[in-house]
Amino acid sequence: MNYKKFMLQAINDADKYKYTAKPNPVVGAILLKEESIISSGCHEQYGCNHAEINAIENAKKNIGKIFKDFSELTLICSLEPCSHVGKTGSCAHKIVESGIKNVIIGSIDPNPKVSGKGIKILKDNDVSVTIGILDELVEQQNKSFFFKHRNKRPYITVKIASSKDGKSHYPNISQTDITSKESKKDVQIVRANHDAILTGGNTLRSDNPRMNARVHFSLNQPKKILLTNKSFDLTYNFFKDNNVDIHKTKNLDKIIKSYYRDEITSILVEAGPKLVNSFLKANLVDELIVYRSNIELGSDGVDWFEDNNAIEKYDFKLESSCRIDNDIKETYKK
Numbered sequence: 327m328n329y330k331k332f333m334l335q336a337i338n339d340a341d342k343y344k345y346t347a348k349p350n351p352v353v354g355a356i357l358l359k360e361e362s363i364i365s366s367g368c369h370e371q372y373g374c375n376h377a378e379i380n381a382i383e384n385a386k387k388n389i390g391k392i393f394k395d396f397s398e399l400t401l402i403c404s405l406e407p408c409s410h411v412g413k414t415g416s417c418a419h420k421i422v423e424s425g426i427k428n429v430i431i432g433s434i435d436p437n438p439k440v441s442g443k444g445i446k447i448l449k450d451n452d453v454s455v456t457i458g459i460l461d462e463l464v465e466q467q468n469k470s471f472f473f474k475h476r477n478k479r480p481y482i483t484v485k486i487a488s489s490k491d492g493k494s495h496y497p498n499i500s501q502t503d504i505t506s507k508e509s510k511k512d513v514q515i516v517r518a519n520h521d522a523i524l525t526g527g528n529t530l531r532s533d534n535p536r537m538n539a540r541v542h543f544s545l546n547q548p549k550k551i552l553l554t555n556k557s558f559d560l561t562y563n564f565f566k567d568n569n570v571d572i573h574k575t576k577n578l579d580k581i582i583k584s585y586y587r588d589e590i591t592s593i594l595v596e597a598g599p600k601l602v603n604s605f606l607k608a609n610l611v612d613e614l615i616v617y618r619s620n621i622e623l624g625s626d627g628v629d630w631f632e633d634n635n636a637i638e639k640y641d642f643k644l645e646s647s648c649r650i651d652n653d654i655k656e657t658y659k660k
C-alpha cells in the first residue's frame with residue numbers, strides 16, 4: 327500500500343500542536359484498517375500522552391464495530407515510538423500490548439535514548455516495521471529537535487533590529503525604537519517558535535524588556551536566560567516570569583552546551599552588539615534574522631557588526647526576505 331498520503335496527514339495533524347508540545351517534537355499517528363482511517367492522535371501537550379497512545383485510545387470505542395481487534399490495524403507514526411519509560415511510559419511496549427502487528431514509521435528518533443530502541447522492541451515482539459516514509463519532512467518539521475541531538479547543543483537564532491545604516495542603538499539612552507509595530511508583532515511569533523530566549527546584562531539594564539511571547543494562542547512560554555556578571559535586583563520585567571536561568575560565566579560554548587542535557591532544543595538570542603558578536607565569533611549562530619528599517623541612526627549609532635557591518639564575513643547566506651510594513655525581514659542561514 328502507498329502509505330505516503332497517510333503519513334502526510336499525520337505530519338499535518340501534528341503541526342497544530344507545535345506550540346504546546348514543545349520542547350518535545352510534534353508527532354502524529356493514524357490507525358488504518360486497509361485504506362480506511364479508524365482513528366488518529368497527536369502529541370498535543372508536553373508531558374501528556376504521545377501520539378500513538380492517543381490514536382490507540384481513540385480507536386478503542388470502535389472495537390467490535392468497525393474492527394475486531396488491533397491485529398487487523400496498521401499504525402502510521404511520524405516519529406519512532408519511544409522505548410524509554412519517561413513521563414508517559416514506553417509507547418513501543420504499549421503498541422505491542424495493544425496487539426498491533428504492522429507499524430509504519432516516518433523517521434527514526436535522533437534522541438540517543440530512543441534511537442532504534444523503540445524499533446527493536448517492536449521487532450523483538452513480532453511487529454512488522456517499515457521505516458523512512460517522508461522522513462525528511464518529519465525532520466524539517468522538528469528542525470531544532472533533530473539539530474540538538476545531531477550537534478549536542480540547541481539550535482541558535484539571533485534576532486536583531488537594524489537601522490538602514492546597520493546600527494543597533496544610540497549609546498547612553500534607554501531604548502532606541504527602530505522597527506515598526508508590525509515587525510514587533512512578528513517578533514512575538516519568532517519568540518513563540520523557540521524554547522528559550524537569551525539576553526545580556528546591558529540590554530536588561532538599558533531596555534528592561536520582558537521578553538516573553540505575547541501571542542493570542544496557547545503555548546508553552548520560552549524559558550529565559552540571562553548572561554551577566556554584575557549584581558542585579560529582581561524588579562526587572564525579565565523576572566516577571568518564573569523560569570529564568572542566570573549564568574555568570576562569559577564562556578558561551580560552555581553555557582550553550584550545558585543545555586544539551588536540558589529540555590531545550592532552540593535558543594533565540596535577543597541582545598545588543600556585544601553579546602551578538604560574541605556569539606558570532608564563537609561560531610554559535612545557526613540563523614540570523616534581521617528586521618531592517620528605513621530609518622538611519624547616523625554616525626552616533628552603534629554598528630551591529632565589525633568591518634563595515636559585513637554579515638557575509640560570517641558565511642551567512644540570505645535565505646529569504648519579505649517586507650513587513652516599512653521594514654524588511656531578512657533570514658540568513660549558514
Ligand SMILES: NC(=O)c1ccc[n+]([C@@H]2O[C@H](COP(=O)([O-])OP(=O)(O)OC[C@H]3O[C@@H](n4cnc5c(N)ncnc54)[C@H](OP(=O)(O)O)[C@@H]3O)[C@@H](O)[C@H]2O)c1
Nearest residue numbers: 487526527528529553554555556576597598599600601604
Ligand atoms: N536593535 C536591537 O535589536 C537591540 C536588541 C537588544 C538590545 N539592543 C540595545 O543594545 C544595547 C546593549 O547592547 P550591548 O552590546 O552594550 O550589550 P549586550 O550585548 O546586550 O550585553 C552585553 C553584556 O552581556 C553579558 N555577557 C555575558 N557573557 C558575554 C559574552 N561572552 N560576550 C559579551 N557579553 C557577555 C555582559 O553583562 P554584564 O556586563 O552584566 O556582566 C555584557 O556586558 C542597549 O542599548 C539596547 O537597547 C538593541
